[in-house]
Amino acid sequence: MRATGSLILSVMVVAGLTVAVSRAADEPPAAQNEANAPATAQPPASVVPVTPKDAAPPPSVTIIGASDAHGVLGRDVRSAADEDMGHVVDIIVDRTGHVRAAVIDFGGFLGVGSRKIVVDWNAMRFGKIANKSDSITLELTKAQVAAAPEYKEDAPIVVLGASGSLQPLQAVQ
Template structure:
């Protein structure tokens, strides 16, 4: 079955569920039509939550990034993504890369600006993410330590603090 046909079937199913939910909310079943209406909700009572929205993302369109290999502009190994940093508004700002070392020995974590990463081919778990910084620029970055100010290596190779209001 083609991807477009699957998407159409999923969308039709979601629309059918939404229509059934609307119909359930709009008219009572026939056996309840002659029964008196339920008393109004007490003041301060919570209204029922609306049904959640549904979004369908094609498998080839999005994938997780944690644990993905990161390659440099010359296809050099730059490490792997071990965390993602978001600001208080939930906007992705940077990625933490476990850089250097061998089998986890001698490695260190650095933080790079999210815009310095390119996700051209991530359809398979084996596909890597490209970092537009050189190994020398990454070597110069200070190590990431939790509960310390975060220094983000920018897409142009500049270092800048990532500060939040307290």
């Protein structure tokens, strides 16, 4: 029934457009109807013509090979001992746009009992390990991650780093 209704609506739209085009073709142009029409039409005062100097320059283009880069959201994270550490659910950037940390959904089973923790971006390694191509390895143990405080939006962020490698986040004014 739904397909029939869509078909009828499509036929009605096409028929309406056909009638409108036919009527427009039968009417003479407005400039021919007016005897005192100027020879060259002027655009309305509110229209600003675009000149080549106003045009935006073409964007730069970079081509990255499919095996050279991958997205990280949703990707599984493993420990160096090949333990399941969860998966990346968000990325934390500072006010200058530099990546500082990753939010990992850690623990639980099928989404129940899991919690989000934040790990330093520099504590993550991207590459191939133990028959896992394109894996993310975290330089922290499962026990260290389990002891990390939970990430909550709009609260101070506690970032877990590997071996004191974190630098304090400088406030940008």
